[in-house]
Amino acid sequence: MGPRTAVTPSKERKMVSGVRDNSLSSGNSGYYNRGPTLTPTSPVLSNPKSVLKRQVSPEELQRPGGPYIKRTFTIVGDAVGWGFVVRGSRPCHIQAVDPSGPAAAVGVKVRQFVVSVNGLNVLSLDYKMVRNLILTGKRTVVMEIMEESDC
8 A cells, every 4th residue: 555645634734544554664653553554444633733732741740649640551453553643752642543443442542641661661751762662562552641630
């Protein structure tokens, strides 16, 4: 399958249609994928700018009594990938989630902060290092995240 086609409805968003492809190996931003393109999906919005309302420090995330709660997700990748994008640095955050992917199925959402991947604390790493941990690991990823509490 050839490269993705992109339609730009505004300067802040790109509409990506077609399939979840193995775009990480080509250097493009995309969902965490491994292997060949196998299944079509509905159009997916991918924001080139950060989805965060404001930058958060690792210390703020870990502050006792703070506004963040920790959750643990076990994501089993499918033939296409895990279905999410990590961006940012110290800490990384979830930038996008494929609504039809494995990450969405277990409850991963945008604006969550990545605390650990397969038991390794990643709060001080940038997204490229976190991405590599995921891509070079097993098909099942255990990820701890912090998200704002609703209280």
